[in-house]
Amino acid sequence: MNKLPISRNEGLIFDIQTIKNLRLLGIVGYLSGTLPLSTQQNNFLGVPLRLLFEELLYVVVHHSEYYIVPDDVMFQGLYASLTNNDLQQIQFQAKMSQLRTNGKKIPDSAMIYNTEKEPVFHEIKNTSSHLPNVNTWNDHFNQPEVQTKLLFQLLQSRPNLSHSLADYLIFSHLRKNGYFITAGLRFGGKFVAYPGDPLRYHSHLIVKPVYNGEKIELKKLVNGGRLATAVKKVYVIAGLTNKIDVDGVEPQLELDPKEFITSLEASPVKTFSFEWAGFG
Amino acid sequence: MSKKQSKQYDRPLPINIINLPVVTHNPISWIWCLGSYVKQWFQLKQSVVDIQYCDGIFKVSGSHYMNEVWNSGFIGKGILSRSEPTWLHRTRRRLGLDPLFDESGRLLLTNEETVQIRREERKKFKLKREELEAQENYFKTTGDMTSLQKVTKLKRILIEDNKQLQRKPLRELIMENYSVAGDKKEQTRADSALFIDETHIKDLEYLQLMPVEALFLSFCFGSKVNDFDLFQLFQLCMNRSLEVDNSFILLYMVYHHYKSHGWCVKSGTKFGSDFLLYRRGPPFQHAEFAVLVQPDYKPSDSPSNEWIDISAISRVVGGVNKTLLLTYVTQPTKDAFQQALTMFSESPTPHSLRNLLELYHIDEFIYRRWLPSRNRA
């Protein structure tokens, strides 16, 4: 299992092995740490690796061996959202898997938490600030139920969820077509896509999302095409064929964000590539 | 730039002036001066050209009038040329109706023809380079090192030669490789409807003016546009929406601002901006600045530029060695605007338009991409 630590709603990875593993999945991120002795240099950046929101979401949705570890702020949000029943269930799961790892033979059927039965372990929700915290909960975060809640919390932290989901679906469309993706602001796009690892290839696409069937100014399209051609790339506009009604989907997102996002990925992403026609 | 061209473009605005010789204490010079004044006064041409408006386009037709407008401040654009209206000359030479060199053997090449020849040369070079690169790859896979070295050497020579070629004067290039002139074959390709008779063709070109240019000529130099008065023309340019933040008036303010500071102002759409500023004009040098007009707050009829778009524009502009200017137009209050507008509609004179425009203010900023590692000097 690989941990994806969250800091201020952003994936921030310090573990070299995890960074290597992510790279193998086609998740590049960007190194953002500088050297303690020369803090102004920015040519040789190191850990932590920052993940784009889309990268974080992609890994969590598609690779179950990765799980989110919240920071204090996020943990407080999580803890506040839990009911007593949730807490009992989480405690139960943690104890049972601990017993299993200690060599006890426990049948799968006994692992399922039954609300009808008298609970085996009790933890009463405690509001005092110094009791439960990220460290005492460290063993609980990889539970699927906890992950579901954390993921939903992360989605809710987005300033514009509808745009974020559209960005994510475009990202995922590109990734599934074999592209490696990085942020594209310096080329006037949301993403820049490479045909393989950015260390080996030059990028091919500058990608600009179009949201909710909106129209794009031709002026911007021409400008994007011009810029892309000048740097030997293609300017791509991408958008969803089906509109996502964010308010309508929130209950489904809360119930099972992974499942719901996977189902969204089935609906097609429309793309058009622009480049200078070589005359005029 | 030849002396002849310098003389051709000696007026930055459509204003004719009388050049007087130096006056000394010698009375003969006074007479000389007076004579020169009278002579030039009689020769002084009427240089105000009228503009036609139809189907949403401001036009000037007829080569005499087109040149008059173009030569006095590079206003307008030939619709079948890159900027200066030279389509008729080019087409006549292409069809072999006119020679390529003048009597003194000087090459008569327009901007478009130069670009075409350079592009063709570049295309030829790229084809050859691709061929050699394919061979290189082949020898790399077969491991034939001696052949690979040979091909790599050939490629190096080709690239060197190409550098030489780029420095070569066009005249020599044409003498060696081209028959741009006198190609009778082109005549058969061309549309027969183009010909009036065997030696004359129709002039399909007109000079198109941007709305800001049409208003500028009409407002400052009295050009007539159809039979509109100044207010009607203003209304037309504003697309009948007479609001204080109409995007046309913001564009016009900026156009007029730079024009009155002596810059040659052309459309900047090519580089994603609103205007380009030339120190003198397109025949003399490249534009130095690209201008992006910014309202001081978001106008009702146009979406504002997001960071990502400004970043894209700045990359395009930076890529062609120009500086991006963000020019902010501060608008008056709606009441002040309405009041001046009513006065203008009641008396559609340049004076009342001036009173209206004086309510706006301009501020400009340079926008430049900044990289911490490269800007630490």
Added chain:
Amino acid sequence: MSLLDVVQTNLEHFHFWTHVNILDDFVIQGYPKESLTKNTAQDTLEFVYPAHISQNLSLSDIEGIFNRIDRLLGVRPKRIVIGVVTDDGSVVYYFAHEGLIKPSKV
């Protein structure tokens, strides 16, 4: 002059295209002087959709151009050319491909 006329004139008399004509009052077809596709000597029919720089287009607007050519001719072109008329009357041309493509070697 309509946008169609402006772009048609530009193609014929500035870029020397041949057999230029307007298809179903929305798109121009014709043959460029030299093939626009790299490394092909063969003449290929191109479709040019005229537009004005001040226009806005949605993804479905662009898809609609492909659909309409498809319906008219029974062939869906891989790419079309968009001829954009700018504010000073010049026309710039851009390829619009359906889907993702590799940048052509410049």
